[in-house]
Amino acid sequence: MKEIDDLTIPDLRFAQDHEWAKLEDGGVRVGISDYAQDQLGDVVYVELPQVGETFEQGAVFGAVESVKAVSELYMPVGGRILAVNEKLEKAPELVNADPYGDGWMIVVEPADLRQLDALMNSAQYLAVLKG
């Protein structure tokens, strides 16, 4: 497993449960952090919601399965699912290889953008990881 200093923590918003969120033109893109994928180990399955479903902030929108365990995925911001990363069905390893890029999970139409602002920035997230 990686040392904290070896982790990639880009300039995104982060939730306590290690999801990242990024505001884009079409909505908020969501995935899990480098720390989360590293802790989980090799991801073997990703369960994602249907496009069009609506979840509140903090609700479970899916699950990620590694050889160690199944972990739930939580909405960093509430809203409607605009897109899911269908590539993960055949290639769950993308979550490990490129957690902030090709390993993205969902795009959300946010119900309230203030929820995004209330998430941690990268410096705050790093501080949490360092405990």
Place this chain on the structure above:
Amino acid sequence: MKTSSGTTGLILNEPLLWEKGQKGRCAFSFPEDDVDSSPLDPELASGGPDFPDLGEVDVVRHYTRLSQWNFGVDTGMYPLGSCTMKYNPKINEKMAGLKGLAGAHPLLAGHLSQGALKMMFELEGLLTEITGMDAATLQPAAGAHGELTGMLVIHAYHQSRGSARTKIIVPDTAHGTNPASAALCGYQPVSVASSEQGILSPEAIAAVMDEDTAGIMVTNPNTLGLFEENIRQIAGIVHEKGGQVYCDGANMNAVMGIVSMGAMGVDVLHLNLHKTFSTPHGCGGPGSGPVCVREHLARFLPVPRVIEKNGVYALSEDCPESIGKLHAFYGNFGVMVKAYSYIRTMGADGLKKASQLAVLNANYIKERLKDVFHLPYDRPCMHECVFSDKIQSAGKITTLDMAKRLMDYGFHPPTIYFPLVVHGALMIEPTETESKENIDLFIEALKSIAREAEENPELLRQAPHKPKVTRLDEVAAARKPQLAG
């Protein structure tokens, strides 16, 4: 240290039966064909199933070889936490194999099945006595089925009072199947974190318990192997708001004859006969998950109920408020016979002693190993103790590496990476049936593995070295499974 029980030996390879079969081989002789051939409806004719052609010796050697690859409770210590892999006395197997019981047809009339019905009736009584509850059903096929039964009973109870509740409280130290069972019953599980001591605090429950909540599903002892000391107070909080207390009794092996679940405030409890009451398990069963309830819930139990009148036993469907039938016929009868035999051969004192020894053994391991492995909750445990890989992970050695290495010493690995509340968990449940000598060997093995982690970490990363198959690529197996056979 004494010689490790793990050694190498000649183990034979064995292909799949389909690779082994040769056209024309057969394991028995057909009687001479004395019937004229007649045409078959073409719709019924086809190639038939793809079964390999095998001789008797092919089949016998195939399964004998596979059995030699296996490791079971009859082979050695199997400290798989949360699973209670104790040794099961063979007398119980013998009783379940008695012709009158093994051959009893489930449709045989009641007056010809008095022995079987009496056994079931008495087993229900014994289980309610052991748990301090009032009534029981033997129908559920295993633990999670028992959980669902219990949830359906609680649902029926609330419905009978005209109360439509939507939520269930499930602590993070509950068994993993609990939230699924609640959800299957239409309830929304509300997760509650355990305290820093690894148990539930009454305050945390009071904060979420309301009149929209059907009750709580608590596992006691919990999956950290700790006794929920505040259970009576928690039950009080839940009852005050009209909720019911469900206890997952899968860890009953720690508290037989010591704790009355009824007195603790539990309304519904399931037991795993295949864990606590001596049925060999693993690899899918068969199990048995009886559900015990307090008096006020008895009328909701599944049908048929076993009843007794003037010394005559019968199956009754006359329970208008019952949640209905949950299993073909009456449950997994053979497992009931083994549990009955186990309880009667052990007796009340024997069961209590079994729990005391299960707890003593786990605490002995905890105390002897807590200097070597990180112990996240350093307090007296029940039947199992949970370490983590915190010390060894500094040297890039994981729980998985240590568990794999344990195989080389001749032990089945403990449960790993569960419970989830402990990072890199190593969950050890020795059970009461291991001798002190065996447990000492196990402790020595783990101590030398901790030494190896420092001195020769690569040895652990490549482990196991002695079993027939060594480190498997679990990731590839999960991502790209090759299913054959």
